[in-house]
Every structure is written in structure tokens, then in C-alpha cells.
Amino acid sequence: MSRRRRRDGTPPPRAVPRRLVVPRRPGWFVAVIGLLFLACLLVGNGLVHSEIGVDAHRQPLGGHDQVPASVLEGGPVLDGRRDPVRSFTPPPRTVALTFDDGPDPQWTPQVLDVLRRHGVRGTFMVVGSLVTRHPGLARDIGDSGSELGVHTFTHPDLRTSSDTRLREELSASQLALAGAAGITTYLMRPPYASGPSSLDDLGMRTVRAAGALGFVTVLSDVDSRDWATQDAETIVRHATPERDRGAVVLLHDAGGDRAQTVAALDRLIPRLKDRGYRITTVSDALGLPPANQPAQVSDRIRGLVVVAAVGVATTLVGAMAWLLLATGVLMIARLLLMILLARRHHRRRRDPGWSWGPPVTRPVSVVVPAYNERENIAEVVRALAASDHPAEVVVVDDGSTDGTGEIVSALGLPGVTVVRQPNQGKPAALNTGIAHARHDIVVLVDGDTIVEPSALRLLAQPFADPAVGAVSGNAKVANQRRLIGRWQCIEYVMGFNIDRRVYDTLGCMPTVPGAVGAFRREALEQVGGVSDDTLAEDTDLTIAVGPGAAGASSTRTGRGRGPRRPRPGASSGVSGTGGATARCSRSGSTGGRCSSAARPAGSGGSACRTWRCSRCFCRSSRRSSTSSWCTGCCSTGRGRPCWAGRACCWSSSSARCTPSGWTVSGCGCCGCFPCNRSSTGSSCTRCSSSRSPPRWPGCGCGGRSSTATACSRAMGAARPAPHAPAPSLLTSTEAPRRSSLVVAFR
Structure with missing residues (x-):
């Protein structure tokens, strides 16, 4: 069919098809749906386990002015489906055994075994929430020939419940039976109900409301009182009807220790049979239609959904409970570990013999x-x-x-x-x-x-150890006048004080806080500065400069203590003299002694002092060991080895080089990039590229070192061209290299 044209001959505009609008960030949508689903499961689990909306307390009886006399003086079974309410009594020598508050995984199977052994049937008034938790027991009851009735879903006192609550309790119980056993029932017993003589006006309202929903109310006229006594013979005496009259007997198969109930039932049935009693179900005793009928398909499907949801919720909450228990145990263990390690850290730092190294007095940039x-x-x-x-x-x-x-x-x-x-x-x-x-x-x-x-x-003192690349400060909350400030103070004390002492002891500092922390400039240059990939830039930066990062050679973790004072006769720092105490020819030293493969050249195997350095790699990983810590080195036999962080450099004037490329004493330059410092007298300054010819040692010679004003050949890595500026942190095109330095806590 062609579309109609407008009067001016132009075709009408084409209709735009409707499209499904999909959120740009479906992750949020999925997260919200997942949280709602989890909340529903938790609420359902709380209802099933009587942890939410519980009013399981019997209210005192009221007046019975609105209760007909025929009901008060009648039988224990009340049919409120029509008006007036009719009552029924089992015929003489007929007993209907009823069991409340089940099913229970321990006692219900034992009751069924007793009934099966004596060839009798009973009526089980089950709680809907327990049916959803133990659906197999409901099926076993039905398969044994006994009948099922409902005892509400959460066992409240229906006399004080609203009509809506009563309707939900009974309909939910029906769904539980439909999902678990595939049946429905018209028998109902209100919780806390006894005989018809104790029915008050509120109880009568419950009978009529249940009748309007199609239920027959089953009370009892013989109470075994098994809920109040723990003697089997006493239970038998209370459960035996008087003068051979018919009765509905009240027993329990859940709600506590029912061992005496099972024993009493095994004695009661033979005695009643000996007296000529017929023991059967409620519907059969009264000549009513069978109480249990197959459920409709729709009810079975909904019931299965309810049972499955309860199963998932129960499993989930159980797993969460175990997880919470494990979390509690781990938290306690963590607290104990923190206390022990923090005290150890405190004692070590207060040890008069402990030191980071020579005092650091050079300026810092804030x-x-x-x-x-x-x-x-x-x-x-x-x-x-x-x-x-x-x-x-x-x-x-x-x-x-x-x-x-x-x-x-x-x-x-x-x-x-x-x-x-x-x-x-x-x-x-x-x-x-x-x-x-x-x-x-x-x-x-x-x-x-x-x-x-x-x-x-x-903050500056730990940098006396060349292996330290970052130092975590100890931040505290100053404003503690309000509650939030006090809570935050506790958080800071735990997170920045105790926790970081433990991390420092274990050598695994996760974060140098952005509030106060110090870094070597070289370490910041190697990692390319502060990253903006995440909101936790301080953690990202700490991970980048920490030991074990990609591209970094393995170095010591420091164990939170830094270098100790060197032994007498041991070299302090990385030796630049070419002596036997600083250079190992190959790898491998443990326990403070050098193995045959790790003896320094020309030392005869006795001058390698590794002390607490667990392994000493020279040729393979460019490491040397002096005194109590490991530093980088070169294994070639030329010149005097010194580590400048980026390459294996050679010292030109002094005996100890630091990762920044200049010496501690004498301010001699290491002779390789990056070396942008020189000396004037006894103080170190940056190299000046404006002087020609250069007069500062190690500056501007382009691969050469200098003494006084003459440049001599340097034995290190190639230097940049004369007067070439040092690369800027923000403009360097060099691929960022991760530092192998250690994070310490001050």
C-alpha cells in the first residue's frame, strides 16, 4: 500500500522507528540490579529464618462475646467457609494425631518412622518458611500417606495480625507446599491455638477470615503438653483421650528437643490400638474430602521459584556468615601481627646503635x-x-x-x-x-x-641509604573537637602509624601518602612523574617506584630498618677504590660469607663483606655488597665501579657515588649521565653550562672527567653533548623506567 501524499504533492515524512535506549554505562545498571537482587535475597532469608518481622509472641486472651455457644461447646474442627460457622468432632474411638511446627530435619523423619512402623497416618501442620528450607521433608510426609496442613509462614499470632498479613501468611504457605510437594491443602491451624473453649473474639475473627480464603480451622481438644514436659510417660498420659471419645491430639515434631515426644508416640499408638482406637488423619476422621490436592501448574511454578530463591538465599547467607567469621579471625590475627611487628619496629628505631647512615643535611624541595x-x-x-x-x-x-x-x-x-x-x-x-x-x-x-x-x-634522613627511594610521612588529624574528626584521627593512627610500621618492617609499603611523603627526584623521573590514571595517585606512584616493579632489578626490601652501622674494617658505601671489598666477580653470597663464585677479584676469598646482604650479584644483576646493604655495581675490571641509577657509571674523584650521580664526599662527579652537579670548595652545586672552557670536575666535558681545568678521559657510559640541558620531567621523550628503590616509613 503506498503512502498517502500531501495536498502539495510531497510525500509525508517517514516515521522514525523507536529505539531501545541503552544506558551509556551499563555497569552501573547491572550493579544496581545486582544490589536489589541481593537485598531481596537477604530480606527473604530474614523472613524464612524468623529474623525480620517476627511477632512470635502469644497475646493474652480477650473476651468471647462474639463467639457462638455452639463453637465454644463444639468440636475442635471449625468450618468458617460458610455462615454460621460449623464445628466437627471425631467419632468415638477415633483419634487424629497432629504434629505442629515442622518440618524439622532431625525429628520429623523419626516421627515418620514411628508412624510407618505402626502402620498409621498423621496430620502435619507445617510452617511455610521451614517447608522452603526443607522441601524434601514435605515430600516425604506426603509420600508416607500422611496429610499436610498449614501453620502459617512465619508462625505469628494471627489474632493480632491484620487481614492482609493473615492472607499473605496463608497464601505464602500454600505456595511453599506447591513448590515443595506439588500439593495444596485446606487445613489450617493458627499458632498458639488450643481447644475451642479458649477461643476469644479475635480468634473467632481469624476463623472467619481463614474460612473466607477457603481454609478449615483445626484446633485440638487433647493437648499432650510435650512442649512443657520432658517425660515420655507423662506425654502419653496427657495424650490419651478420656472415656473412649474421639479427639484431635496435639503433638510437636519441631521447636526443640523432641526425643521424648518420639518415645511417647512409640508407646501411645500401641496403647490406643489396644483400646480399639482408629488412628487416622483429620480429614479421614471427620469424613471430609482429602485435604491434599494436586496444585495447579502456575502455583507449582511460583512455588518452585519461592523454594529456589530461599535455597539460594540460605546458601548465600551461610557463605557470607562463614566469610564474616573468617574475616573476623583474620582481623584478629592481623591485629596481633600488627602489634608484634609495630613494637618490634618501635624498639629497633629507638635502638641507640641504629642509624640510617650519615646525617642528611642537603636541602630538599617541597x-x-x-x-x-x-x-x-x-x-x-x-x-x-x-x-x-x-x-x-x-x-x-x-x-x-x-x-x-x-x-x-x-x-x-x-x-x-x-x-x-x-x-x-x-x-x-x-x-x-x-x-x-x-x-x-x-x-x-x-x-x-x-x-x-x-x-x-x-623525612630526609632515610635517604642516607641509597636503596631508599621514598619515605612515608606520619600524618595526623589536628582538629579532633568533633566526632568525625576523632574517628578520622583513629583511622589515621591505624593507617599511617601502626600499619605503616608493619609495612616498613615487612618491606611492602603500599602507599606513600599524598598528604606528606618524600621521594628521590631520580625515582620520580624514572617513572615519568605522578600518574593521573586513577584517583589514587599516591598509591600509583608508590607502586611505580617500589621494589620488584617491571623493569627493575631485584633489590633488598630494607625490612623497614635501613642500613646498620658498618662492621669495623668493612667498606662504608659502594667502594670506588677498586679494592677487593667492593667488587664481586660473579654472583652468590649468603649468610655473610662469600662462596667461591662470589669472591672478589684478587681477594683470596676473604675480603668480601656482605654481612646482611642475602645475595650479591655483580655480573648478572650489577650488584655489589658493602657493609649491610646491597647496591648496584659493574663487574668489569676497569676503573672504579659506581652506580648512578640509570647506567653503570665510573667515579672520577671520590669513593662513593649515590643514585643521583654525584659523590657524598668531595662532590666529585660520577662521569656519566645523569651527572649535573659539580663542586666548589666543599659544597655541591649544579653544573654550569655557560662556562667555556668548563672548570668544574665532571661537568660539560662530554664523556670526559676533569681535574682542575683539564679534561681527562672518563671510563663510564657516554655523556650527553657539552652544555646539553638535563631532560625535564614533563618533556622527556625517554620511555619511563621503573625504580628499584625501597619505600621506607618515617
């Missing part, structure tokens, strides 16, 4: 990223400027709109520099500050962190 820190920035900068350790402070104003940069500039403090940039985020601000830092130790401090005067000095 980088403070700030965005709209008007309230705190002045106090933060003043605290840094008042430090007892020499430092330059670089405040990076990351596009603040509240005048943060102007406040810092107005302070006019010496050694404080303000760098402004458009708002790019904290990682970019940190990288900008690191690029402007002039010293080889960089301290990262948040814009709301106020440091103590000794903080920078204490």
Missing part, C-alpha cells in the same frame, strides 16, 4: 599543590618556612579562584616560589612542582597539611 586553599595555605607555607631543615617551597596554584596564589605571594617568605597554571588536577600540579624543584629530594605536601618544624629533617 611541592605544595593548591586549589582554592585560601583558608589553610598561609599557615601551611609558614610552617614549611619555619622548618629546621633547609628547603625550598614550590606552591603550585592549580587555577584557584579564591586568590590562593596571591596569598602565598603576599607572605614574602624567602625560599617560597609560586607557580601558576590553569586548573588541570592534582597530578598535573604535582608534576609541575617537581619540574620546578631544584633539589634531589622532593617532599610532596597537601595544601591543608601543616608540618612540624622537624618533619622535613626526619
Whole structure:
């Protein structure tokens, strides 16, 4: 059929088909659905296990003005499906044994065995929630010839329940029977009900409401009182009808220890038979139609869904309970381990014989990223400027709109520099500050962190150990006047103090906090600066510079203590003299003694002092061992080995090189890239590329070292061309290399 045209002859616009709108981030949608599903399972499990909405308490009886006399004086079975309510009594010498509160996986099978052994049937008034938990028992009851009735789903007192609650209790129980045994029933017994003489006005309302739903109410006129006594003979005496009259006997197959009930039942049945009693079900005793009929297909399907959901919920909650138990055990074990290791760490650090190494007095660079820190920035900068350790402070104003940069500039403090940039985020601000830092130790401090005067000095001391690449500060909450501040203080004490002492002892520091932490500048350059891949930039940076990272040679973890004082006669640091105490010809030393493969050249096997260095690799992994720690080295026999982090370098004037490429004493240059420092007198400065010819040792000679003003041939890796600037942290095109340095905790 062709589409109708408009009067002007143009065809009508084509209808746009409707499309299903799919969320751009379906992960959130799936997560919400999963959480809702989990919540439904937990609520269902709580209902089934009587942990939610429980009102299982019997209310005191009221008046019975609205209860007909025929009911009060009638039989125990009440048919409220029609008006007036009719009551029924079993004929003489006819007993219907009824069992409440089941099924129970321990006692119900034993009751069924007794009934089967004596060839009789009973009526089981089951709780719907227990049927969903033990569907196999419901099927066993039906297969044995006994009949099933409902005893509500969660066992509440229906006299005080609303009509809606009563309807939900009975319909849920019917679904449980349909799913578990594939049947339905019209028999119902209200919880806490006894004989018809105790029926009050509220109980009569329950009978009529249940009758409107198609249920016949089954009370009892003989109570065995097995719920109150633990003597089998007493139960038998209470359960025996008087004067051979017919009766509905109340027993229990769940709700406690029913061992005496099972024993009493095994005695009661033979005695009743001896007196000529017929023991049968309620419907058969009263001549009613069979109580259990096959359930409709729709009811069976819904019942199966309910049973399956309860099974899944029960399994899930059980697994979560075991997981919670395991978590509790692990938390206790972790707490004990933390206490032991933290005390060990504390004692070691307070040991008078312990030391990081020579005192570190060289200046540090402090980088403070700030965005709209008007309230705190002045106090933060003043605290840094008042430090007892020499430092330059670089405040990076990351596009603040509240005048943060102007406040810092107005302070006019010496050694404080303000760098402004458009708002790019904290990682970019940190990288900008690191690029402007002039010293080889960089301290990262948040814009709301106020440091103590000794903080920078204490952070710098661990860098006396060449293996330390980062130091974690100890941050604490200053404002503890409010509850949230106190809670956060507890979190910081546990996370930054106790936990990090343990991590330092084990050599597995996970995070150097962004609030206060120090790094070697070389380590930051090797990893390419601070990453913005995730929101946890401090953790990412710590992992990048930590030991065992990709591309890093394996080095010692430090075990949280740093180097000890060297033994007498042992070399301190990496030897640059070419002596036998610093160079191993091959690999392998353990236990403080050198093996035959690890003896230094020309030493005769006696001068290699590894002490606590577990393994010493020279040729394969470029490691040497001096005193109590392992450092990098070269295994070739030329010159004096020294490790500058990037390559295997050669020292030109002094005996000890650090990973930054310059010597501790004498400020001699290592003669290989990156070496951008020289010496004037006794202090170290950066190389000056403006002087020609160069006059500083190790600077600007392009592969040569110098003494005084003459350049001699250097025996190290190739240096960059003369006057070539050192690569910037932010502009370097070199592939980032991961550091093999150790993270320590101060």
C-alpha cells in the first residue's frame, strides 16, 4: 500500500522507528540490579529464618462475646467457609494425631518412622518458611500417606495480625507446599491455638477470615503438653483421650528437643490400638474430602521459584556468615601481627646503635599543590618556612579562584616560589612542582597539611641509604573537637602509624601518602612523574617506584630498618677504590660469607663483606655488597665501579657515588649521565653550562672527567653533548623506567 501524499504533492515524512535506549554505562545498571537482587535475597532469608518481622509472641486472651455457644461447646474442627460457622468432632474411638511446627530435619523423619512402623497416618501442620528450607521433608510426609496442613509462614499470632498479613501468611504457605510437594491443602491451624473453649473474639475473627480464603480451622481438644514436659510417660498420659471419645491430639515434631515426644508416640499408638482406637488423619476422621490436592501448574511454578530463591538465599547467607567469621579471625590475627611487628619496629628505631647512615643535611624541595586553599595555605607555607631543615617551597596554584596564589605571594617568605597554571588536577600540579624543584629530594605536601618544624629533617634522613627511594610521612588529624574528626584521627593512627610500621618492617609499603611523603627526584623521573590514571595517585606512584616493579632489578626490601652501622674494617658505601671489598666477580653470597663464585677479584676469598646482604650479584644483576646493604655495581675490571641509577657509571674523584650521580664526599662527579652537579670548595652545586672552557670536575666535558681545568678521559657510559640541558620531567621523550628503590616509613 503506498503512502498517502500531501495536498502539495510531497510525500509525508517517514516515521522514525523507536529505539531501545541503552544506558551509556551499563555497569552501573547491572550493579544496581545486582544490589536489589541481593537485598531481596537477604530480606527473604530474614523472613524464612524468623529474623525480620517476627511477632512470635502469644497475646493474652480477650473476651468471647462474639463467639457462638455452639463453637465454644463444639468440636475442635471449625468450618468458617460458610455462615454460621460449623464445628466437627471425631467419632468415638477415633483419634487424629497432629504434629505442629515442622518440618524439622532431625525429628520429623523419626516421627515418620514411628508412624510407618505402626502402620498409621498423621496430620502435619507445617510452617511455610521451614517447608522452603526443607522441601524434601514435605515430600516425604506426603509420600508416607500422611496429610499436610498449614501453620502459617512465619508462625505469628494471627489474632493480632491484620487481614492482609493473615492472607499473605496463608497464601505464602500454600505456595511453599506447591513448590515443595506439588500439593495444596485446606487445613489450617493458627499458632498458639488450643481447644475451642479458649477461643476469644479475635480468634473467632481469624476463623472467619481463614474460612473466607477457603481454609478449615483445626484446633485440638487433647493437648499432650510435650512442649512443657520432658517425660515420655507423662506425654502419653496427657495424650490419651478420656472415656473412649474421639479427639484431635496435639503433638510437636519441631521447636526443640523432641526425643521424648518420639518415645511417647512409640508407646501411645500401641496403647490406643489396644483400646480399639482408629488412628487416622483429620480429614479421614471427620469424613471430609482429602485435604491434599494436586496444585495447579502456575502455583507449582511460583512455588518452585519461592523454594529456589530461599535455597539460594540460605546458601548465600551461610557463605557470607562463614566469610564474616573468617574475616573476623583474620582481623584478629592481623591485629596481633600488627602489634608484634609495630613494637618490634618501635624498639629497633629507638635502638641507640641504629642509624640510617650519615646525617642528611642537603636541602630538599617541597611541592605544595593548591586549589582554592585560601583558608589553610598561609599557615601551611609558614610552617614549611619555619622548618629546621633547609628547603625550598614550590606552591603550585592549580587555577584557584579564591586568590590562593596571591596569598602565598603576599607572605614574602624567602625560599617560597609560586607557580601558576590553569586548573588541570592534582597530578598535573604535582608534576609541575617537581619540574620546578631544584633539589634531589622532593617532599610532596597537601595544601591543608601543616608540618612540624622537624618533619622535613626526619623525612630526609632515610635517604642516607641509597636503596631508599621514598619515605612515608606520619600524618595526623589536628582538629579532633568533633566526632568525625576523632574517628578520622583513629583511622589515621591505624593507617599511617601502626600499619605503616608493619609495612616498613615487612618491606611492602603500599602507599606513600599524598598528604606528606618524600621521594628521590631520580625515582620520580624514572617513572615519568605522578600518574593521573586513577584517583589514587599516591598509591600509583608508590607502586611505580617500589621494589620488584617491571623493569627493575631485584633489590633488598630494607625490612623497614635501613642500613646498620658498618662492621669495623668493612667498606662504608659502594667502594670506588677498586679494592677487593667492593667488587664481586660473579654472583652468590649468603649468610655473610662469600662462596667461591662470589669472591672478589684478587681477594683470596676473604675480603668480601656482605654481612646482611642475602645475595650479591655483580655480573648478572650489577650488584655489589658493602657493609649491610646491597647496591648496584659493574663487574668489569676497569676503573672504579659506581652506580648512578640509570647506567653503570665510573667515579672520577671520590669513593662513593649515590643514585643521583654525584659523590657524598668531595662532590666529585660520577662521569656519566645523569651527572649535573659539580663542586666548589666543599659544597655541591649544579653544573654550569655557560662556562667555556668548563672548570668544574665532571661537568660539560662530554664523556670526559676533569681535574682542575683539564679534561681527562672518563671510563663510564657516554655523556650527553657539552652544555646539553638535563631532560625535564614533563618533556622527556625517554620511555619511563621503573625504580628499584625501597619505600621506607618515617
